[in-house]
Amino acid sequence: xxxxxxxxxxxxxxxxxxxxxxxxxxxxxxxxxxxxxxxxxxxxxxxxxxxxxxxxxxxxxxxxxxxxxxxxxxxxxxxxxxxxxxxxxxxxxxxxxxx
Amino acid sequence: xxxxxxxxxxxxxxxxxxxxxxxxxxxxxxxxxxxxxxxxxxxxxxxxxxxxxxxxxxxxxxxxxxxxxxxxxxxxxxxxxxxxxxxxxxxxxxxxxxxxxxxxxxxxxxxxxxxxxxxxxxxxxxxxxxxxxxxxxxxxxxxxxxxxxxxxxxxxxxxxxxxxxxxxxxxxxxxxxxxxxxxxxxxxxxxxxxxxxxxxxxxxxxxxxxxxxxxxxxxxxxxxxxxxxxxxxxxxxxxxxxxxxxxxxxxxxxxxxxxxxxxxxxxxxxxxxxxxxxxxxxxxxxxxxxxxxxxxxxxxxxxxxxxxxxxxxxxxxxxxxxxxxxxxxxx
Numbered sequence: 001x002x003x004x005x006x007x008x009x010x011x012x013x014x015x016x017x018x019x020x021x022x023x024x025x026x027x028x029x030x031x032x033x034x035x036x037x038x039x040x041x042x043x044x045x046x047x048x049x050x051x052x053x054x055x056x057x058x059x060x061x062x063x064x065x066x067x068x069x070x071x072x073x074x075x076x077x078x079x080x081x082x083x084x085x086x087x088x089x090x091x092x093x094x095x096x097x098x099x
Numbered sequence: 100x101x102x103x104x105x106x107x108x109x110x111x112x113x114x115x116x117x118x119x120x121x122x123x124x125x126x127x128x129x130x131x132x133x134x135x136x137x138x139x140x141x142x143x144x145x146x147x148x149x150x151x152x153x154x155x156x157x158x159x160x161x162x163x164x165x166x167x168x169x170x171x172x173x174x175x176x177x178x179x180x181x182x183x184x185x186x187x188x189x190x191x192x193x194x195x196x197x198x199x200x201x202x203x204x205x206x207x208x209x210x211x212x213x214x215x216x217x218x219x220x221x222x223x224x225x226x227x228x229x230x231x232x233x234x235x236x237x238x239x240x241x242x243x244x245x246x247x248x249x250x251x252x253x254x255x256x257x258x259x260x261x262x263x264x265x266x267x268x269x270x271x272x273x274x275x276x277x278x279x280x281x282x283x284x285x286x287x288x289x290x291x292x293x294x295x296x297x298x299x300x301x302x303x304x305x306x307x308x309x310x311x312x313x314x315x316x317x318x319x320x321x322x323x324x325x326x327x328x329x330x331x332x333x334x335x336x337x338x339x340x341x342x343x344x345x346x347x348x349x350x351x352x353x354x355x356x357x358x359x360x361x362x363x364x365x366x367x368x369x370x371x372x373x374x375x376x377x378x379x380x381x382x383x384x385x386x387x388x389x390x391x392x393x394x395x396x397x398x399x400x401x402x403x404x405x406x407x408x409x410x411x412x413x414x415x416x417x418x419x420x421x422x423x424x425x426x427x428x429x430x
Contacts (some may be wrong), residue, residue, distance in 0.1 A: 023118075027414055040114040048121050048152050084196050 002007055002058040003093045006077070010058065019053040021076045022061040024075045029068035035095040046096055067099055101396045101428050104130030106161055106406035109140035109407070113148055120149040124156040126421025127429075130402060132161025135168070136199050142175045151182040157187045161275060161310070162257035164195030165217035166205050166388055171242050173217070174224035181225070182247040190221060191275055193257025197321070211262055212236050218254055218270045223242075225252040255308065256262060263288045267292030273402070279381050281394050282344055284309055288399050302315060308402035309395050310378040315388050315410050315419050319343030324380045325411040331367045333379040335359050345378035385423035392424070
């Protein structure tokens with residue numbers, strides 16, 4: 001499963017909130033050092049253009065959130081109303097990054 | 100009109116600092132200073148990546164020192180950055196931190212001469228001239244870069260004591276004053292004005308930056324909790340004359356210093372009083388911070404630097420500053 005499949009389950013009206021919550025998770029996670037440089041640079045590039053609350057931005061944030069703390073990332077998705085089976089599929093998303 | 104700057108200590112992962120730098124630029128900050136200590140990430144590596152992801156914000160080491168990084172190397176570093184980000188690079192320089200210098204057996208030899216000579220060397224080299232110094236601390240003969248940069252790099256002096264403040268007024272494009280309270284800023288400005296007069300220049304030509312310990316949150320208790328550890332370290336490192344200016348007994352500062360040295364964090368942070376927080380930080384709700392910043396601006400501060408910890412959540416605090424504090428100071 002691609003991250004984009006999960007993003008499509010999130011109502012567009014919640015993209016901003018989701019991006020902020022995933023960003024807070026990534027910025028505060030003790031395991032932030034595990035993020036691959038390619039993913040980090042992609043997020044910074046998107047952030048520089050203020051595009052994190054877009055489909056592409058959320059995909060990168062989900063990938064990063066899965067790496068730093070999959071459990072908390074799942075909890076965030078559940079809290080914003082993403083269905084349980086989609087939340088569970090977070091663990092199966094394909095990572096285009098070498099972790 | 101006062102400008103806003105942000106200070107980062109590169110203890111954080113490089114991409115977190117870069118994330119916050121992008122956010123700061125978008126939020127209206129005009130300056131970014133990154134500290135230079137050998138036990139953190141390298142300041143110039145950190146600034147290089149910041150330069151690649153920002154377009155307008157000005158940045159530089161805040162501050163480097165000439166004892167661990169020879170002025171010709173500092174000149175090379177800031178000139179290289181200026182090639183990447185023309186017109187955006189600054190150079191902050193001071194005498195360094197005694198504690199970290201002592202770890203590598205380095206003394207602050209002839210601090211006034213060292214800074215005067217270092218500024219001369221850095222300014223000459225970044226202006227495309229030959230650097231020559233037959234000084235007391237640095238001997239440099241005809242050093243020149245093999246590349247040129249579009250414009251000279253403004254030099255800011257980190258200063259606290261009367262003589263260094265006076266020197267900053269004589270030599271600097273700006274001065275970074277490590278202080279948060281109007282009493283300390285007022286005292287520093289007096290020395291800056293005297294120094295400028297002696298040097299035959301107007302103090303108005305200097306960018307006077309208050310380099311503060313800052314913490315903002317809608318809930319003042321959360322702002323306070325974030326700033327207490329930083330204030331404990333400031334109190335522990337402050338000379339008696341500064342403590343007495345704020346009515347803080349040196350014995351209590353010594354107690355905090357001792358607790359820190361034994362890593363008894365509960366004792367150290369628990370000994371911090373509201374008076375200490377008031378003396379050594381700008382802390383509170385957005386409205387309270389606006390009021391405290393306004394007092395410093397009225398005294399003559401032209402750049403307000405929000406330093407560590409910034410707030411309990413750095414991302415949200417930068418947002419708060421951008422939306423609730425900065426607009427109060429824009430024409």
